[in-house]
Amino acid sequence: MYTLQSLEELHLSGTLTHELSRSATLDSLRELKALRVLTLRSRLTKIPPSVGDVAVNLQRLCIYNEGLKLQAFSSLKKLTNLASLELIGCELERIPSAVFSLSSLQELDLKENKLTTVEEILSLQHCRRLVTLRLWHNGIxxxxxxxxxxxxxxxxNVSWNKLRKLPSRLFYCTKLRHLNLSHNQLTSLPAEVGILQSLQFFSAAFNSLEQLPEELFSCKRLKTLALGNNCLLSLSPRVANLAQLVRLELKGNRLDSIPPEIGDCPLLKTSxxxxxxxxxxxxxxxxxGGKHLSISFSLLKDYTSLVQFIYLLD
Structure with a gap:
């Protein structure tokens, strides 16, 4: 396998710990000059030094560590062209400092670790190309x-954490298009959310929100708005401002009614x-009715009903 010099993706899964500890085993990675993607599903204590052998061309590294603590990250510093890094289930308590030297990094996924604070997030500004940050399923x-x-x-994506409130400065990340705050403990949203004029997907489902800032309905590029399973008592008529809205989730709140202005969202269908x-x-x-009609054809019991249905549409 290690003679396949045109190999672009390699996925290794299983008990790799002992094999990777013997340097002779994966030294052959240096022959894989075309390798772009490397995935390791195992229980590692450190990133194998042999990963550095393919550092020049490696663009995506994924480590799924099955809940064992990953402690050594020095090999990461060699991966100067790495665009995507996933460190999942690695028992991380903080963002590894080696990540901050990855100047080509565009995506960072730290799912299912033990992060409770991310103060070191400031150093991610050195990753000037970073466009995607996933910190979901932690304890932040x-x-x-x-x-x-x-x-x-x-x-x-900071879903599935323990956030009680959000800093207003978060919304000065003005290029945000996808923001997932679901499954936290939020009771309110800052009015600054209205700054996000590029926002297309926003989820704050499964929190404890009692009301929404009116400024949220200034995000006119929103296509998906997920607010289910909160404590909302009402929805603002300003929802009509969301001309590009195609999906709205409200189920699981304390609403007594929905504003009729929702009919002014031209792309939102009842379904x-x-x-x-x-x-x-x-x-x-x-x-x-009309273009928002959602009807089951199983209700059309006979030919007469079908004729009447066509007549109504006409």
Whole structure:
């Protein structure tokens, strides 16, 4: 296998610990001059030094460590062309400092670790090309204000953490297009959310939000707005400003009604409006009718019903 000099992807899975500890085993990686993607699914205590043998061309490194603590990261510094790094299930308590030297890094995924604070996130500004940061499934309790230094960030996923509030400076990452805050302990959102004029996907589902800032409805490029399973009592009529909205999730709140202005969202169909059935029933017929019509053809029992249905559409 190690003579396949045109090999571009290599995925190794299994008990690799002992093999990788003997330098003769993976020294052959240096022959894989075309290797672009390397995935290791195992229980490693350090990143194998032999990974550095393919440093020049390696663009994606994924380590799924199955909950064993990964402690040595010096080999990362050689990966100067690395664009994507995943360190998943590695028991990390902080972002490894070796990551900050990866000047070509565009995506960083630290899923399922033991991060509780990310103060060192400031040093990620040295990764000037970083556009995607995933810190999901950790125990992060707060995000520092200096996250605003990550000017190029387009995707941020901090779902499944323990966030109680958000810094207003987070929303000065003005290039954000995808922001996932779901499954936290948020009770409010800063008004600065309205700064994100490039935002297309926003999820704050499974929190404890009681109300939304009016400024949220200034994000006119929003296509998906997920707010299910909160404590919302009402939805602002300004939802009509979201002309590009194609999906709205509200199910699992304390809403008594939905504003009829929701019918002014031209791309939002009833099938993509996720809410309790009784709230849909309260909407005016002209809102749920026409191009927003969601009907089951199983209800058309006979030919007469079908003719009547066609007549109504006509």
């Amino acid at each position: 309790t707060y995000i520092p204000e200096h996250i605003a230094k990550l000017k190029s960030l387009e995707t941020l 993509n409006l996720v809410v309790e059935d009784n709230l849909l029933d309260l909407l005016p017929s002209d809102v749920v």
